[in-house]
Amino acid sequence: MADSAQAQKLVYLVTGGCGFLGEHVVRMLLQREPRLGELRVFDLHLGPWLEELKTGPVRVTAIQGDVTQAHEVAAAVAGAHVVIHTAGLVDVFGRASPKTIHEVNVQGTRNVIEACVQTGTRFLVYTSSMEVVGPNTKGHPFYRGNEDTPYEAVHRHPYPCSKALAEWLVLEANGREVCGGLPLVTCALRPTGIYGEGHQIMRDFYRQGLRLGGRLFRAIPASVEHGRVYVGNVAWMHVLAARELERRAARMGGQVYFCYDGSPYKSYEDFNMEFLGPCGLRLVGTRPLVPYWLLVFLAALNVLLQWLLRPLLLYAPLLNPYTLAMANTTFTVSTDKAQRHFGYEPLFSWEDSRTRTILWVQATGGSAQ
Numbered sequence: 009m010a011d012s013a014q015a016q017k018l019v020y021l022v023t024g025g026c027g028f029l030g031e032h033v034v035r036m037l038l039q040r041e042p043r044l045g046e047l048r049v050f051d052l053h054l055g056p057w058l059e060e061l062k063t064g065p066v067r068v069t070a071i072q073g074d075v076t077q078a079h080e081v082a083a084a085v086a087g088a089h090v091v092i093h094t095a096g097l098v099d100v101f102g103r104a105s106p107k108t109i110h111e112v113n114v115q116g117t118r119n120v121i122e123a124c125v126q127t128g129t130r131f132l133v134y135t136s137s138m139e140v141v142g143p144n145t146k147g148h149p150f151y152r153g154n155e156d157t158p159y160e161a162v163h164r165h166p167y168p169c170s171k172a173l174a175e176w177l178v179l180e181a182n183g184r185e186v187c188g189g190l191p192l193v194t195c196a197l198r199p200t201g202i203y204g205e206g207h208q209i210m211r212d213f214y215r216q217g218l219r220l221g222g223r224l225f226r227a228i229p230a231s232v233e234h235g236r237v238y239v240g241n242v243a244w245m246h247v248l249a250a251r252e253l254e255r256r257a258a259r260m261g262g263q264v265y266f267c268y269d270g271s272p273y274k275s276y277e278d279f280n281m282e283f284l285g286p287c288g289l290r291l292v293g294t295r296p297l298v299p300y301w302l303l304v305f306l307a308a309l310n311v312l313l314q315w316l317l318r319p320l321l322l323y324a325p326l327l328n329p330y331t332l333a334m335a336n337t338t339f340t341v342s343t344d345k346a347q348r349h350f351g352y353e354p355l356f357s358w359e360d361s362r363t364r365t366i367l368w369v370q371a372t373g374g375s376a377q
């Protein structure tokens with residue numbers, strides 16, 4: 009009895025813990041992981057909100073660091089039981105160079121794996137992405153697919169290339185002997201497009217709509233389905249996967265899981281309107297108002313402008329050939345693998361997820377926060 013009361017307190021490390029998803033993972037761990045003794049939050053940029061967490065019963069350690077620096081990662085990992093590696097450079101707009109994206113997403117992940125091996129940390133959950141699968145460069149639809157659905161995953165863009173390589177490294181590391189002689193257990197979670205409180209792009213669309221007099225203009229056919237998942241459920245899935253990796257190592261080790269919940273299948277724009285509509289915006293047009301060839305032209309023009317303006321300023325609009333292809337290609341998942349392997353059920357219903365997101369857009373959408 010004394011044993012269970014004093015059950016081992018665990019040290020968790022969350023890389024990228026101050027990002028959009030990372031903050032939700034941090035807060036979820038504090039709320040829902042009873043065995044948590046210390047929570048290390050590692051990020052290039054630490055958020056001021058971390059301070060308020062330091063007053064609770066769990067020791068919260070903020071570590072400002074860079075995943076590309078192996079020694080900084082090793083110092084943060086040393087003594088941790090579990091690592092949740094969400095840090096990443098999410099850039100599909102040409103803000104960062106391909107080299108930087110590779111360094112952060114691939115070398116950063118390699119550093120995390122090597123740190124686990126060197127310091128004896130046995131459990132690693134990696135935040136991968138739907139993008140390691142697709143949409144591919146050929147624009148093939150992936151319609152309600154699962155982890156075993158055959159799909160030609162071909163990428164050229166630096167972001168999906170980096171995520172695919174990093175995911176491969178993580179899965180390949182499963183079973184490696186860590187310091188102390190025990191095997192490393194890893195798995196990768198693949199969110200589709202995440203939404204919820206803190207989602208910058210949602211706020212950008214809201215502000216754009218306000219500037220356009222409360223309207224957004226349909227650019228993508230309503231029939232194109234784009235997979236979305238609520239950030240709270242993605243965070244919960246990370247917490248649960250991290251918890252269950254030890255108990256279900258044989259089943260979960262080296263596995264990939266799409267992140268899913270009850271969010272409806274809709275086009276990217278119609279889905280956003282679920283939140284932006286109640287905030288007073290409307291989507292004009294039942295069909296795209298701009299012909300597709302013109303969007304393709306404008307996307308190509310944006311690439312040219314980005315290149316021409318680079319010496320003067322960073323021009324990185326939302327529309328480019330890659331984002332257009334992403335929004336214009338059906339990619340949705342339908343799976344229960346996480347439920348079967350580690351008992352995942354979404355923590356937030358669609359109604360909750362929607363309400364929480366609407367309240368957040370209303371509260372912060374028009375402000376500079």
Ligand SMILES: NC(=O)C1=CN([C@@H]2O[C@H](COP(=O)(O)OP(=O)(O)OC[C@H]3O[C@@H](n4cnc5c(N)ncnc54)[C@H](O)[C@@H]3O)[C@@H](O)[C@H]2O)C=CC1
Binds near residue numbers: 052076200202
């Ligand atoms: N936002 C989305 O829809 C999706 C995101 N993902 C993945 O989820 C993870 C988190 O993404 P978001 O929260 O959306 O992005 P984010 O940009 O809000 O968070 C990433 C965090 O990583 C940190 N970071 C970046 N470079 C770093 C470095 N060199 N060293 C230490 N920390 C560094 C950033 O400061 C940031 O706090 C990423 O790995 C991303 O690839 C996967 C699927 C969908």
Ligand SMILES: C[C@H](CCCC(C)(C)O)[C@H]1CC[C@H]2[C@@H]3[C@H](O)CC4=CC(=O)CC[C@]4(C)[C@H]3CC[C@]12C
Binds near residue numbers: 100136138209331335
């Ligand atoms: C910004 C895109 C929408 C632009 C619409 C247009 C061209 C008409 O203005 C977004 C469409 C799809 C998004 C991506 C998708 O949800 C999957 C992602 C997974 C990740 O791992 C990171 C984020 C993202 C690449 C996401 C980024 C924005 C879109 C391209």
